[in-house]
Amino acid sequence: MFNLIEIKKKNVCIMGLMGSGKSIIGKDLSKYSNLKFYDTDKEIELKTKKSINEIFEEYGEAYFRKIEEKICLELLTKNNCIISLGGGSIVNKKIRKAININSYSIYLQVKLNNLENRLKSSKKRPLLNKNFAKKETLENLYNQRRKFYEKADFIVNNDNDKIQVLEKIMLKLNSYAKENIHKK
Numbered sequence: 001m002f003n004l005i006e007i008k009k010k011n012v013c014i015m016g017l018m019g020s021g022k023s024i025i026g027k028d029l030s031k032y033s034n035l036k037f038y039d040t041d042k043e044i045e046l047k048t049k050k051s052i053n054e055i056f057e058e059y060g061e062a063y064f065r066k067i068e069e070k071i072c073l074e075l076l077t078k079n080n081c082i083i084s085l086g087g088g089s090i091v092n093k094k095i096r097k098a099i100n101i102n103s104y105s106i107y108l109q110v111k112l113n114n115l116e117n118r119l120k121s122s123k124k125r126p127l128l129n130k131n132f133a134k135k136e137t138l139e140n141l142y143n144q145r146r147k148f149y150e151k152a153d154f155i156v157n158n159d160n161d162k163i164q165v166l167e168k169i170m171l172k173l174n175s176y177a178k179e180n181i182h183k184k
């Protein structure tokens with residue numbers, strides 16, 4: 001089991017597009033590592049007492065991004081947590097800076113076809129509820145965001161087997177912890 005207390009970084013952040021499996025992987029990692037799990041969208045819903053869809057519908061995306069910034073920056077000051085970040089949060093410079101300061105970041109990379117399939121019946125993603133094709137929207141978002149996602153400390157493909165992905169992440173975090181234990 002990796003020990004974040006022994007390394008310099010304080011949290012593990014999971015990043016990636018909608019449907020890349022951030023919450024599932026984050027929850028499992030939290031079980032295996034005994035670290036607390038946070039999902040930024042869940043926290044936004046708890047704080048506002050509204051669903052992400054309702055926030056977008058009633059107040060618009062710009063308002064959502066403001067709350068997202070606040071919640072992410074708050075969560076990123078915590079210690080020793082696994083944090084699954086909403087797919088668009090990485091576009092925000094302050095959030096990127098906060099991740100770099102105190103987190104080990106992991107990007108879950110998934111092929112657009114697979115994302116499209118996974119999100120086919122999802123009604124919880126306001127950016128995909130519009131009339132145009134989901135794949136095109138996802139492709140545009142990917143093109144805008146990949147330069148940020150690809151700066152993650154670790155990039156892992158999450159197209160197939162979840163168990164293998166978890167093993168890869170755990171191995172990586174363990175070796176990262178070992179490499180950094182003496183650098184404190």
Ligand code: S3P
Nearest residue numbers: 017018019041086087088125126
């Ligand atoms: C968004 C991703 C969603 C949610 C909101 C906007 C985005 O989170 O924050 O619908 O801009 O990619 P997930 O990535 O957890 O689906």
